[in-house]
Amino acid sequence: xxxxICELFDxxxxxxxxxxxxxxDAHLAAxxxxxxxxxxxxAGNAPGSWVKEQIDILRTKTDKPFGVNIMxxxxxxxxxxxxxxxxxxxxxxxxxxNPAEYIELWKKSGAKIAPVVASRALAIRxxxxxxxxxxxxxCEAGGHxxxxxxxxxxxxxxxxxxxxxxxxGGIHDSKTALxxxxxxxxxxxxxxxxxxxxxxxxxxxxxxxxxxxxxxDSKVTGxxxxxxxxxxxxxxxxxxxxxxxxxxxxxxLEKLGEGSLRAAVVDGDIKKGSFMAGQVGCLLDGEHSAKxxxxxxxxxxxxxxxxxxxx
Amino acid sequence: xxxxxxxxxxxxxxxxxxxxxxxxxFVDDFEMDSLxxxxxxxxxxxxxxxxxxxxxxxxxxxxxxxxxxVEGVK
Numbered sequence: 001x002x003x004x005i006c007e008l009f010d011x012x013x014x015x016x017x018x019x020x021x022x023x024x025d026a027h028l029a030a031x032x033x034x035x036x037x038x039x040x041x042x043a044g045n046a047p048g049s050w051v052k053e054q055i056d057i058l059r060t061k062t063d064k065p066f067g068v069n070i071m072x073x074x075x076x077x078x079x080x081x082x083x084x085x086x087x088x089x090x091x092x093x094x095x096x097x098n099p100a101e102y103i104e105l106w107k108k109s110g111a112k113i114a115p116v117v118a119s120r121a122l123a124i125r126x127x128x129x130x131x132x133x134x135x136x137x138x139c140e141a142g143g144h145x146x147x148x149x150x151x152x153x154x155x156x157x158x159x160x161x162x163x164x165x166x167x168x169g170g171i172h173d174s175k176t177a178l179x180x181x182x183x184x185x186x187x188x189x190x191x192x193x194x195x196x197x198x199x200x201x202x203x204x205x206x207x208x209x210x211x212x213x214x215x216x217d218s219k220v221t222g223x224x225x226x227x228x229x230x231x232x233x234x235x236x237x238x239x240x241x242x243x244x245x246x247x248x249x250x251x252x253l254e255k256l257g258e259g260s261l262r263a264a265v266v267d268g269d270i271k272k273g274s275f276m277a278g279q280v281g282c283l284l285d286g287e288h289s290a291k292x293x294x295x296x297x298x299x300x301x302x303x304x305x306x307x308x309x310x311x
Numbered sequence: 312x313x314x315x316x317x318x319x320x321x322x323x324x325x326x327x328x329x330x331x332x333x334x335x336x337f338v339d340d341f342e343m344d345s346l347x348x349x350x351x352x353x354x355x356x357x358x359x360x361x362x363x364x365x366x367x368x369x370x371x372x373x374x375x376x377x378x379x380x381v382e383g384v385k
Binding site for chain 1: 324325326341342346347350
């Protein structure tokens with residue numbers, strides 16, 4: 001399967017690996033790029049030096065195109081933004097904020113820019129600023145989420161902009177990928193399934209938690225803070241749910257959340273960790289290499305079989 | 312039998328053994344909702360073969376209530 005995204009990012013398959021803070025390092029991103037997708041390093045709240053180091057590691061593992069996801073709420077956004085330009089990172093994906101002030105800088109460096117958007121108006125605004133594509137991320141996704149589902153957000157953005165749309169949230173196999181393309185997407189972004197990639201260095205407890213999770217284990221916390229987060233049920237999530245409707249909810253939630261993603265990804269701490277993952281966790285049952293994951297999703301025989309059942 | 316139920320709760324909610332007491336309330340202490348209760352009941356049925364009737368489910372509010380119910384139908 002080929003699409004405008006393959007041409008735009010110079011990749012074999014129209015798939016972008018989700019930029020997941022602490023999870024998406026050079027090892028995972030290189031494996032995805034090497035397998036023909038777009039591997040993405042997530043800058044998260046990390047300093048510029050870490051991002052530079054990851055770019056260097058990735059370049060020792062693959063010479064294929066890759067991306068960096070820059071989180072615009074990061075205290076290090078300025079230095080990271082400059083490093084991305086200096087390093088001539090081929091694709092820059094932005095999240096959690098407005099990238100307006102960096103567009104010119106990144107365009108000059110030759111990068112393709114694709115912000116993650118959670119509404120139609122945001123997508124239109126980004127297109128007006130000259131970005132190359134948008135990632136329409138529905139609330140089935142893990143981590144920070146919006147309110148709209150992939151099923152509604154994707155077609156609404158597709159009909160509102162003319163740049164390529166990458167659909168995200170709930171996409172993990174050939175059926176859901178095909179559904180995204182039917183909705184008009186030019187590409188897909190997959191996050192949670194890549195946590196289970198064998199090349200992903202995330203703690204085994206985190207991977208196990210996804211594998212054993214059931215549908216109702218997917219929870220959203222922090223609606224009261226205005227920054228809702230989807231994660232898997234855990235003792236920390238229970239504490240957060242209790243705090244959400246008590247006095248000083250915002251402060252308490254922030255305190256509980258501090259360092260919790262690192263605790264999950266690096267230490268596999270079941271009690272204190274926040275295990276961010278999309279709703280599809282309940283549908284995933286094992287680890288595979290990035291190459292196997294991509295080839296399983298873009299399996300022409302599977303696409304054909306699905307289409308045949310419809311006719 | 313009670314230990315089996317405790318084991319299911321520990322697995323489902325990542326709880327420690329000593330956090331589960333007969334007086335523990337599913338909603339207040341474990342933040343469980345009706346869907347979580349359904350998950351617990353299905354898992355219990357699978358593990359122990361004991362079915363919980365729908366009309367009885369609403370009266371089961373604590374771990375002790377569930378123990379008593381299971382004891383009654385054994």
